[in-house]
Amino acid sequence: MKRVNRLLLGVGAALVAVLWTSQAGGQGDGQSTPLQLKYLGTAGWEISDGNVVVLIDPYISRLKYGGGGHPDDDRPQFARDDVAQSDTTLIDSIITRADFILVHHGHFDHLGDVPYIAEKTGAKVIGTETTMTILRAYGIPDDQLYAVSGGEDYQFDDFSVRVVPAIHSALGEKHYHDSRRYDRYTDLDAPLRINQFIEGGSLMFLARFDRHTVLTMGSMNFVERELEGLDPDVLLAGVNGSRLGLYKYDQRLLNVTGNPPIIIPTHWDNFRLPYGFSQEAGVARNIAPFVSAVATISPDSRVIPPTHLETIVLQ
Numbered sequence: 001m002k003r004v005n006r007l008l009l010g011v012g013a014a015l016v017a018v019l020w021t022s023q024a025g026g027q028g029d030g031q032s033t034p035l036q037l038k039y040l041g042t043a044g045w046e047i048s049d050g051n052v053v054v055l056i057d058p059y060i061s062r063l064k065y066g067g068g069g070h071p072d073d074d075r076p077q078f079a080r081d082d083v084a085q086s087d088t089t090l091i092d093s094i095i096t097r098a099d100f101i102l103v104h105h106g107h108f109d110h111l112g113d114v115p116y117i118a119e120k121t122g123a124k125v126i127g128t129e130t131t132m133t134i135l136r137a138y139g140i141p142d143d144q145l146y147a148v149s150g151g152e153d154y155q156f157d158d159f160s161v162r163v164v165p166a167i168h169s170a171l172g173e174k175h176y177h178d179s180r181r182y183d184r185y186t187d188l189d190a191p192l193r194i195n196q197f198i199e200g201g202s203l204m205f206l207a208r209f210d211r212h213t214v215l216t217m218g219s220m221n222f223v224e225r226e227l228e229g230l231d232p233d234v235l236l237a238g239v240n241g242s243r244l245g246l247y248k249y250d251q252r253l254l255n256v257t258g259n260p261p262i263i264i265p266t267h268w269d270n271f272r273l274p275y276g277f278s279q280e281a282g283v284a285r286n287i288a289p290f291v292s293a294v295a296t297i298s299p300d301s302r303v304i305p306p307t308h309l310e311t312i313v314l315q
Contacts, residue, residue: 033210035234035314037264039306040094042109042271043218045236049209051158055101056205056216056236057110058117059271060094061087065194068272075274080195084108086116094309095121100159102205103127104218105168106134106182108197109271115190118144126154126161130200133182137190150203150226164204164226169219169242206230212314215257217266221246224256231258234314239265239290250293259298262314264306265290275308 038046045056063085065078078085091113098121103111111131115138118125125135126146135145146154150165170176178199182188188196204226205216215232220243235257243249254263268286269279283305291303304312 035209035212035214036311037214037234037306037314038311039264039266039308041269041275041308043104043216043236043238043267044110045216045266046095046098047207047209047214049158049212051210052099052156053097054159054207054209055095055098055117055123056207057104057218058095058098058101058113059109059111060091060113061085062271062274063087063108063112063194064272064274066272068270070273070277073274073277078194081193083191084112084194084197085191086113088116091116091120097121098123100156100161101125102161102207102216103131104166104204104216105202106130106197106200108194110218111197112194115140124156126163126205128181128201128203129184130180130182130198133184133186133188134192134197136184137188137192139190148203149201158210160208162206162208162230164206164215164230165223166202166204166217166219166226167221167223168199168202169221169238169240170245171242174245206232215260219267220249222253222256224252227253227256232260234262234264235260236264236266237290238267239286240267241286250290251297254294254298254301259301261301263294263298263301263303264312265303266306269308279308 033049036048040058042059043057044059047054063078064073064075066080095117101123118140124144129147132145132147148163150163152163154161180198181200207214213232214234216236217238220238220240265287269282287305294301294303
């Protein structure tokens, strides 16, 4: 594989071009449609193959809440029991279109901005029953909502997606466990507080684009048997520090996904900092060790560390 980095002077973003022939397409036939992946921060992505635009956990607002912020960030401080707010001006400057929104689970740093984005774009939203219940509370109509639990494999125009059962990161020194669920009988009044955005179960997605398959992760955990045989072209690998509490996480993840040719770290940054603030601590703590591990475990895989609002193009 050959990789070429190009910096294009544009509005707030660089374009990283990766010259690579997808396993899902022709071998060097020149007909493969470029896949563009813009990193929105946290576990968030905007992915397009020229036919369809798919958002993954699009959390743009990056509220300063729950500690872990920066003293130079003069934005309002939110507590977890405060009413959630979306930075609609910022969202409008970044998100212009969406055909689908895939939501891994219901925590605020994954779902918090989806009500506004779903209303703005009319996108179809695929997620758990908890996610759907929260979106209904915000007035998103049922014809946009697709409740899934894992195992579904849906075909849409120009796009298909397999829903993969998953589990959440091993937070709190492996004490995290949340069995709460919302359903259509749950009484929720929007706007919700930040702490009302509960996990509600976790998912992964195998998103099939034109000649490219992307396996997404929304946290640092997975059900190994559910990933067998998927063999994605691109793995969006959760690489935050909580993965270190799991047995041989890097090795098991790469092996069970078939040592993907392209691996892009996700959910590695400090999502309480606004865009433009340094993320070097997250790079050093999360990405650098993962890159080293991949070099040993899967030397033929290429890791592409993403940068906020920059676009990676797979040609």
